[in-house]
Amino acid sequence: MQRFTCDCGNVLFFGSFRCLKCGGEVGHDPGSRQMVRVRTGGMFKRCDNGVKHGVCNWVLPSKAAETLCLACDMNRTIPDLSSSRNLMLWGRMEMAKRRLIYTLRKMDISLPSKKANPQAGLAFDIVSTVSNPTVTTGHLNGVITVNLEEADDTYRQINRQQLGENSRTLLGHFRHESAHYLWQRCLSELAWDNPLRLAFRERFGDEWQDYAAALSRHYQKGAPAGWEQQYITGYAASHPWEDWAETWAHYLQIIEGLETSECLGIDIRNLALPLVMLPAEAGALPAGLPQDSKADGDFLAWLQRWMCVSTVLNEISHSIGEAPLYPFVIPVRVAQKLRLAHHYAQVWGGAAGIEN
Ligand SMILES: [Zn+2]
Numbered sequence: 391m392q393r394f395t396c397d398c399g400n401v402l403f404f405g406s407f408r409c410l411k412c413g414g415e416v417g418h419d420p421g422s423r424q425m426v427r428v429r430t431g432g433m434f435k436r437c438d439n440g441v442k443h444g445v446c447n448w449v450l451p452s453k454a455a456e457t458l459c460l461a462c463d464m465n466r467t468i469p470d471l472s473s474s475r476n477l478m479l480w481g482r483m484e485m486a487k488r489r490l491i492y493t494l495r496k497m498d499i500s501l502p503s504k505k506a507n508p509q510a511g512l513a514f515d516i517v518s519t520v521s522n523p524t525v526t527t528g529h530l531n532g533v534i535t536v537n538l539e540e541a542d543d544t545y546r547q548i549n550r551q552q553l554g555e556n557s558r559t560l561l562g563h564f565r566h567e568s569a570h571y572l573w574q575r576c577l578s579e580l581a582w583d584n585p586l587r588l589a590f591r592e593r594f595g596d597e598w599q600d601y602a603a604a605l606s607r608h609y610q611k612g613a614p615a616g617w618e619q620q621y622i623t624g625y626a627a628s629h630p631w632e633d634w635a636e637t638w639a640h641y642l643q644i645i646e647g648l649e650t651s652e653c654l655g656i657d658i659r660n661l662a663l664p665l666v667m668l669p670a671e672a673g674a675l676p677a678g679l680p681q682d683s684k685a686d687g688d689f690l691a692w693l694q695r696w697m698c699v700s701t702v703l704n705e706i707s708h709s710i711g712e713a714p715l716y717p718f719v720i721p722v723r724v725a726q727k728l729r730l731a732h733h734y735a736q737v738w739g740g741a742a743g744i745e746n
Pocket residue numbers: 396397398399400409410411412413414
């Protein structure tokens with residue numbers, strides 16, 4: 391996430407509605423990816439979900455006929471707002487969703503709404519299992535469904551412990567499901583022997599293996615011993631599609647984590663840490679894809695920067711008595727998968743985040 395500043399010079403955050411110093415009303419403009427002033431007669435108006443429910447700080451041009459911002463306009467189902475608890479949980483969901491949309495747009499990955507493009511577009515169903523017990527978080531044909539209850543910290547932590555996960559966040563859910571959506575839109579449409587699909591199979595495995603059987607095996611037996619050498623999470627070991635989704639979610643996490651640290655002035659050259667040197671094969675692309683040695687080098691340098699920054703994050707977490715903020719290890723096999731995710735990002739968009 392970049393650094394935002396108010397006209398008055400004070401710092402603003404991605405979720406700010408108001409400047410804490412000058413009191414001016416502000417909102418986020420997804421077009422310029424900047425925080426802007428919201429004032430009567432000004433260039434921008436607030437999204438209706440901000441005006442009526444206080445759950446969105448994005449804006450749209452004052453002249454626009456629409457009343458919802460581009461993120462809220464992608465909602466197909468929202469929770470029952472007669473419950474104040476639902477409203478609070480929904481606000482957390484929308485925040486995580488806007489962060490995902492911000493990142494993908496920054497990477498120049500097109501993100502049409504399903505309303506505008508029923509074939510390739512994306513929509514969200516945000517539904518509570520309290521009123522719809524059969525709902526599960528997932529993606530189907532351009533619709534990402536998320537269980538509203540996951541925004542309840544206690545509920546999510548219980549799920550995390552029962553599933554043996556190191557980390558479980560709302561943003562992680564949105565990033566993970568975006569991978570399934572992009573797979574279906576960008577990869578499943580290609581011929582089976584397209585190099586991008588063959589590369590997928592080489593890195594993640596044969597996607598034709600029975601998905602339902604693989605998931606039921608995972609939930610019965612858990613991840614196989616030694617999964618840490620090949621996968622970023624235990625769940626990634628369940629099926630190639632889930633491996634891809636966990637890898638992509640992790641790739642986006644590093645993109646944002648590193649951008650934030652760099653925009654806030656953390657310079658790894660000033661850190662009292664040796665640079666973790668990754669072997670060259672960690673940045674290799676599968677055979678069949680054009681091997682770009684410069685991009686491989688950039689990728690490795692990028693990943694090494696993240697390893698330094700995440701070490702600092704974890705040491706600070708320990709110092710204040712908390713669990714590690716970044717409970718992950720990246721073995722060579724996972725670095726190679728992240729490298730392929732980066733390649734896809736370049737093919738699909740502009741892959742902002744790995745320059746220099
Ligand atoms: Zn201000």
